[in-house]
Amino acid sequence: MQTAEIQRRWLNFFGDRGHTVVPSASLVTDDPTLLFTVAGMVPFIPYFTGVVPAPFPRATSVQKCIRTLDIEEVGKTTRHGTFFQMNGNFSFGDYFKEGAISYAWELLTTAESDGGLGFEERDLWVTVYEDDDEAIELWKRIAGLPEERIQRLGKSDNYWHTGQPGPGGPCSEIYFDRGPQYGADGGPAVDDSRYLEIWNLVFMQYLLKEVRSKTDFDIAGELPKKNIDTGMGMERVAFLKQGVDNMYEIDQVRPVLDMAAELSGRRYGAQHDDDVRMRVIADHVRSSLMLMTDGVAPSNEGRGYILRRLLRRVVRAMRLLGVDAPSFAELFDASRLAMRDAYPEVDAEYERTSRLALGEEETFLRTLASGTTILDVAVEDTKKAGGDKLSGDTAFLLHDTFGFPIDLTLEVAEEAGLSVDRSAFDALMSEQRARAKADAKSKKAGLADLSVYSELRALGETVFTGYDYLETESRILGLIKDGVSVTAARAGETVEVILAETALYAESGGQAADKGSIVGDGFELEVLDVQRPVKGLVSHTVRVRSGEVGVGRPATSVVDREYRHSAAQAHSATHLIHAALRQTLGQDAHQSGSFNKAGYMRLDFSWNQALSHETRSEIEEIANNAVRDNLEVVTRILPLDEARKAGAMALFGEKYGDTVRMVDIGGPWSRELCAGTHVRTSAEVGLVNLVSESSVGSANRRVEALVGLDAFRDLAAERAIVSQLTSSLKTPREQLPDRIADLVSQLKAAEKKIAAFEASKLQGRVPELAQAAKRVGDVLAVIEDLGELASVDELRKLVTAVRERLQAEAAVVALAARVEGKPSVIVATTAGARDAGVKAGPLAKGAAAVLGGGGGGKDDMAQGGGSDASALPAALESVRSALLG
Structure with missing residues (x-):
């Protein structure tokens, strides 16, 4: 069956x-x-x-x-x-x-x-x-x-x-x-x-x-x-019912397992470890496909991180099966074919989900390449130092920063004849998990007990009148303070207010909550936030400005007209930009998230490369042409199936009931399911100024825009800057780019000359410092405070140059300086000094401790720093004392 x-x-x-x-x-x-x-x-x-x-x-x-x-x-x-x-x-x-x-x-x-x-x-x-x-x-x-x-x-x-x-x-x-x-x-x-x-x-x-x-x-x-x-x-x-041994062999999962076997040339059932890897691939591919179909995209946090981990475990398992080449195209298609009978949306969204999967695979394969380079260097350094165990710190860094699986680190280390300090790695992982659990616990503890809303919700749904009215008379059904129902609140207190009806929009669908007030006979409440803590119930967080408010009293919700209009402009502009994106980039550019408030909007969309300046300009022009064309904005309430048949876009992450609100701008030009507030015609948006475009993940981009008066003010500010530049540089506006480029070129040339001069000046100090070497204990030592330097790199170059001068001796060079007010010490040793048992690492660490910081490094060169610049003389003295034994 x-x-x-x-x-x-x-x-x-x-x-x-x-x-x-x-x-x-x-x-x-x-x-x-x-x-x-x-x-x-x-x-x-x-x-x-x-x-x-x-x-x-x-x-x-x-x-x-x-x-x-x-x-x-x-x-x-x-x-x-x-x-x-x-x-x-x-x-x-x-x-x-x-x-x-x-x-x-x-x-x-x-x-x-x-x-x-x-x-x-x-x-x-x-x-x-x-x-x-x-x-x-x-x-x-x-x-x-x-x-x-x-x-x-x-x-x-x-x-x-x-x-x-x-x-x-x-x-x-x-x-x-x-x-x-x-x-x-x-x-x-x-x-x-x-x-x-x-x-x-x-x-x-x-x-x-x-x-x-x-x-x-x-x-x-x-x-x-x-x-x-x-x-x-x-x-x-x-x-x-299908007579197989486990869930990985059922009809919805087995095709992916078989594809992994085909791509790897290995037979399922022949070898236990390979069987486990194939089952991991089959499970994780299906899980990832279903997550992405429901709108989750790979990222570095939350749900996106879980998805990314699943996808990377698939890459890792395929690698262990001997497949280094990309394989997601075949694996995900096999899963699509297996799941589409039960979930037709898998087919409908496959172009988008496959693009996300392939982009993540490509990114992680590059990550593996760079991580392997880092790991190879760590292996080489460990061998040079005579060690046989790779540090847990290195393994954790590769795992935590680069997403490099620990079992891959173990495999590479084993091939090089090394082991990995697994206990140190596991300890670091435990610390990370403890931090994550503590964070999750604190977030959970901060959530309100939703049971406080149950009696209020039982009275019925809060009626939202704000599509048609900016003021609505109602009555106060309940007051909540610190998660507990109360009967009254006085001036200065902050409470939640539950009304039977409200004109104030609760934050949802990417649109910020309205600003406004709630007023009644003898009281005035400033609205700080409006939310839906449970389905069907609107809660207003308010500060009591004056008077005393009580349960059962009549109250009128009043929307800030200017803020609502600006918010509606921004929300309608979001629809315009989304339509412009799809016209410019194609139907694959799906919205994956948005936020808008008065004067501002941002929109995240699925795309795997940066937009050119020309493309950004085209998107902005299409949106503003729609504003110019004064397109009618029409909202309709209709069954979900009917809205979808009409071509309305359902956005990922949004929840829809059987009946939905469909917003048309210019008829089918822009048609989306949306519960937000909108202008009556596109001309009311005023102006859309696309101010930025950036990456928010391996296959997601973000555009941000200012809208209406905020857009005009931003452009006016830019105009003022241009005017100031033309005046200061005595250059016509159209010649400004060339003039500024010329000035930048001149500045770079000047900086290069200054840097060459400073380097020459710095190198001039090397003979003097080398001649200042004095015997301290069993070695010659140069121990000096150089005062202020521009960078730690300059200090390192001086230390290296002085050591070169003393290479024939058993010598130690310990130089200190203040870089931007912070103290630094760098210690270097010659081969003769190291043969005598003198190592740079402990010397730098000891000096750094005096400075109130930390340090360390290799035997031939090490560095330390801290926060107490006044302690530099004492830090250098600690080096001298250590050499004297």
Whole structure:
């Protein structure tokens, strides 16, 4: 049974039984505590917690998920996949345990010919929470399971909660017995390799408080509405139904594995390590394809970093299979063909996703080349120094800065006859992970408890009137201060205000929040920010300017007209620039992000090279021609499918409901789905001044523009500068570029002469310094403070030149100087001094310690510095003392 068929049967089964079929949410979740959608129930969390009223009593979905915590285990086991699909059926206060168990058993055991999954009853086992006698009795009555195939397990296995106060409850898991060839008899409590979990039924029936750990928490009482959350692992069921050994061999994954085998000339199943590498490639290619289809682009942070890591692990695995040439074109196409039946958007977005993948592969192959050069130098230096172990610092630098995998460093070092200080590398990695966890924890701790909004959201959605009105009378539904509901706030306090209706735009879709005020009888509130903390609810962060405001009082939201108009100009200009980009560069130039506020806009788009000056000018001219043409701006509310058929662009990372707002500028000239505020005609934009274009990733560019009066002011400032230059240089405007180029050329020539003079002057000091050498201990030593120098490079050249003069002796040169006020010391030794046991590194380090800093280096030359320039005499004296022993 193909995976797409399992998906179809699942949705049909529950759809026919009164469940609302909900399309998979994006892999990019709205939850600020998560990078990705990590489970099938994530999109439904607001309904389970009661923050947002459920729009339906029961639902079903096949949800795309990404988990990366076990990335190192991918390919080694049958169950670890980065991308996976979770089939779920959910009840929000509707059916409970009996319904969930009945549906699960029916779908699993109904014959394939009758629309079921066709599992044999004798192969299925279940586990339940140890105290859940009700579930045990239901399994016996509904499924007819004997006592020995129902096992009781504790909280660590069969109890679910979020890790935070809120809903929780026991769960029951369904397992498939793969047979004695896979492990010991005795059920899932004995061997969870032979007995494979395929479905988990969570019975949310309690309200938890004081959650201290997975197994340590307090139960506050029963939930007023008991919920069901289930999840069936698509990939696990697929490999069982397809008769293969693991998830990497199912129909959606195996084609990539086979392509890796074909490209490498190696046979899958012949060698364990190669098999693991092929499975890693198959998993990571599919995961990357799905992430990029949902709008994630490779980058150095957040989701983009995870994607980049997956792509680079593919390159690394192919290299270990003996493939050094680019391979993404073939691998990703194989994955596209395998996934498009279940997810047609993979086909629709493939031009863009393949371009991202190929660009990242090309970049990383260059990175590998440069990293190999650095590694080769480190290996050579280690050998010269007589060492047999590459430092952990070097391995970590290659990994952290260059994205150079540690296993590749180990391989290259081994080929050179060296090992790697793995313990030092692992310690540095642990420190980095600890910092990342601490950062993530601090960010999570800073998030508001969304439960404070649940009662307010239960009153209904906040009505936004700002498309039609700049003032709206309403009433105050709630006040929140420091995450807690309050009944009133006084002058000087900062609180959140929830209104029934508002004219103020909440930040979304790349558009900044409105500025304005909220006023009422006896109070005035300054609006600082407007956000949507939960779906359907608008929260206004305000400072109470005067009076006292209370819950239930009438209030009027007032938009700052000038700011709103400027923001609308900027948002409409974003649409104009996007259309101009696509006209100029082609349909592949997709918007990947944007931000606009009054007078300013920026737009990120998928493109892998810098725009020429001529292209930038063309884009700017097209946008301003659209302004001149006074194109009509029309907004329409219509079904999503209808908007897409009309050619409206849906932007990556945005979430859309069944009904959408479509914004046309000049009809189809620019047609996008957008909830932002806009001008009435393009002429109202005024002026678009494209001020910059830059890179924001290997396959993404950014343009920034000023709009309206801000654009005019910027151009006026440039005009003033040009006028000043023409006056100062007594040169007509059209001749300014040549005149300035001539002046720059003259300046460079003068700087070159000055540098030559300074170098000559500097070299003139070398004989004098060499003659000043005096015996200190067993060596001749030149120990001098040179005062102020222009650069540390000058100091190094002097030290090197003086050492050359004393090369025939056992000599040490220690010179100090102040460079831009900061003290530096450089120490060099001759071969004779090193033979006598004198090394530059310890001398420089000791001097740097006196300066309040650090230093070190090689035996022949080392450098140190610090912050206390007044300590230079003492630092040089420390060198002298060290030589005296």
